Amino acid sequence: MSYIAILLTFIFINNFILVQFLGLCPFIGVSKNSENAIGMGASVTFVTTVASVVTWAIYYFLLVPFNLQYLQTLTFILVIASLVQLLEMVIQKISPALYKALGIYLPLITTNCAVLGIAIINITNSYNVMEAFTAGLAAGLGFTLAIVLMSNIRERLDLQPVRGPYRGMPIAFISAGLMALAFMAFDKSLITNLHLV
């Protein structure tokens, strides 16, 4: 599979939030204003990219040689949890400004399905290391796209008269549903029509 095809697949066709429903908790929880949404999106993109490469390496250099593939889930979640912790410390040391911007989101990312999801999907699709890197980056970008769009919609919804029980979360879900409807326009034929495979 070409890298452009992987990028298109994970950003649009299989968008993590709107098509696969991975990472919905932050999508609903942190999309109330666009500033936070961009911060969350950037942190998730960063972590999915790094985690994709690290979990790929652990799977093929540690689990496969010792025939321990069944420990995949257990290893990946521990690796991701320690990776997030490590990244937090590194960013705090290297760039306090970036830490100030991303700091509050990083601890939340450990339990974000998107990170463990992309690590497992990379293995299921038997990607090589560059493909895994691209998929991780694209999944993060797709997440950012959806959460930033959503935060803009919600900022406008705050100014609209929404009827009682629909206020807050229900209208957010329904707007996300309509957005998912729009994303259905991207499907697998896009890749074949562009001759990317």
Add this chain to the structure above:
Amino acid sequence: MKANIKELTKGIFKENPVFVIVLGLCPVLGVSTQVSNAIGMSAGVMFVLLFSNIIISALRKVIPGSIHIPAYIVVIASLVTITEMVMHAFVPSVYSALGVYLPLIVVNCIILGRAEAFASKNTVLDSILDAIGMSIGFALGITLIALIRELFGSGTITLFPMGNFSGVINIPWFYDNPIRVLSLAPGALLIMGYLKAFFDWNTSRKKDK
């Protein structure tokens, strides 16, 4: 005893994990395309939640406070691995239908949430009741969404094949006039939104009385 029963029933309605606390939505929306998948996912969550609550509440005085989250994650991940292996061996069709959502039970907020908010502070018995209540609440939520999506989206109800029964029930009128979009991704979000609005309206109506 009365207080104990309350731990059991609160998860089903008052603190329903799907519609009231709104936690662990990834599997709820991801696998609710067929009733059988919803039941399979509920069974997985019930097993993991029950045993993680038992183990964590039994070890609550042993686990040091500073590393409690990693310790909980190890317990939960081991239980999920057991679930994965058992399902792969005995119900391979459900295993492949659940796909990536099965290992993702590890990061399901309900399980870590209950461990952190309940099992780490309460006795084993209370934690068992809490886990049973919460998983029944989760099962009801996910099955309700799956039922609506499958009935209106494809006009069938898929259960498990037994003997001569193929497992698929066709509902006459709905089968000829399906609303396809409900069984696709947008339908899950739309139905979740409308159901959440309905339950919010129901709670606020009760409060007014």
